[in-house]
Amino acid sequence: MHARRTKQRETIIKVLRSTTCHPTVDWIYNEVRKEIPNISLGTVYRNLKLLRESREILEIDLSGTFSRFDGNSDNHYHFRCDKCGRVFDIDEPVNKELDERVARKTGFEISHHRLEFRGLCQECQKAAE
Ligand SMILES: [Zn+2]
Numbered sequence: 001m002h003a004r005r006t007k008q009r010e011t012i013i014k015v016l017r018s019t020t021c022h023p024t025v026d027w028i029y030n031e032v033r034k035e036i037p038n039i040s041l042g043t044v045y046r047n048l049k050l051l052r053e054s055r056e057i058l059e060i061d062l063s064g065t066f067s068r069f070d071g072n073s074d075n076h077y078h079f080r081c082d083k084c085g086r087v088f089d090i091d092e093p094v095n096k097e098l099d100e101r102v103a104r105k106t107g108f109e110i111s112h113h114r115l116e117f118r119g120l121c122q123e124c125q126k127a128a129e
């Protein structure tokens with residue numbers, strides 16, 4: 001049983017790390033089923049939750065849409081296109097000074113911050129021309 005659980009989890013991680021598209025659960029489920037045809041959607045959900053809790057993956061909460069998942073668990077910034085809804089990684093270092101500044105100002109214990117840039121991706125800009 002344990003070995004099977006491990007294989008499911010490893011397959012989910014592999015699928016997630018094979019893409020930069022920040023997929024939804026449905027996308028992950030379809031990809032994982034190519035390797036483990038009898039896996040259930042509930043099992044995929046359960047494993048994603050465990051992987052998130054052990055900080056091996058990130059769950060990106062985008063208000064008003066389905067959760068998306070990220071195989072890169074290091075904190076990093078995202079851009080979300082307002083038109084097509086795609087989510088991109090932003091190659092910009094995370095500003096840790098901001099955490100310290102806000103912690104000093106508020107007395108809160110800050111573990112991290114999330115930043116999501118919004119606007120139009122290159123393709124949607126071209127389509128609008
Ligand atoms: Zn777009």
Ligand SMILES: [Zn+2]
Pocket residue numbers: 022070072076077078088089
């Ligand atoms: Zn990302």
